[in-house]
Amino acid sequence: MATREDDFAAWISARQSRLFRTAYLICGDRHTAEDLVQTAAAKLYLAWDRVSARGEVDAYMRRIIVNEHNSLWRRPWKRREVAADQLPETAYADVPGDPLEADRLWAAVRDLPPRQRAVIVLRYYEDLSEAEIAAALDISPGTVKSQASRAIASLRGRLGTAFDLEETA
Incomplete structure (x- = not known):
């Protein structure tokens, strides 16, 4: 029987690279994207039972990532954008x-x-x-x-x- 932790770990493992790319494309910085995904994953874990029961996990995670990014760029010391040399896992197709x-x-x-x-x-x-x-x-x-x-x-x-x-x- 799968535990809450197993379910969450399987979900996050299956979607981690896509979540990172989405966060990176939204914020434009590799390190900030990693922080966004990590923070969002921690918040999702706290609400896992409620969200996974309704089948809205992907939408909830995207919402957390966007909200966290909005919180960052609203802070005056975070308003500058940092350009990266290349996109992660670029799929030219x-x-x-x-x-x-x-x-x-x-x-x-x-x-x-x-x-x-x-x-x-x-x-x-x-x-x-x-x-x-x-x-x-x-x-x-x-x-x-x-x-x-x-x-x-x-x-x-x-x-x-x-x-x-x-x-x-």
């Missing part, structure tokens, strides 16, 4: 074409404001619906649409029309 173009895209995504970056990552990387993104970020679906629209306009302005994110949705 996710972006058609030249891998260097994929690097340009993710560099541009890292330069977006935090909320726009979170919307883009949750929409195009996690493939969440507008309603799911709104719930994860605690904003209205209309705000999700406007933030996505602004982010895409900014990306097109920086990259041209080479990356049409609407077609990959």
Whole structure:
């Protein structure tokens, strides 16, 4: 019979790399992403029985990661963004074409404001619906649409029309 600890360990083990990549894409810093996942995992563990019984573990974990990141960038001493040399576990198959173009895209995504970056990552990387993104970020679906629209306009302005994110949705 599996214990609570076994269930949690199996869940976190199966999703750890994906959670890390999501956190990294949201915050843009490897060390901060590791801290976000670790903090989120600790908070999830405390609520494991309640959340796992409802089958909402993935959504709850994403929400914790986003909330923790929001808490970090709201602090005045954490407002600067740190660029990384490369993305962890880059999967070039996710972006058609030249891998260097994929690097340009993710560099541009890292330069977006935090909320726009979170919307883009949750929409195009996690493939969440507008309603799911709104719930994860605690904003209205209309705000999700406007933030996505602004982010895409900014990306097109920086990259041209080479990356049409609407077609990959």
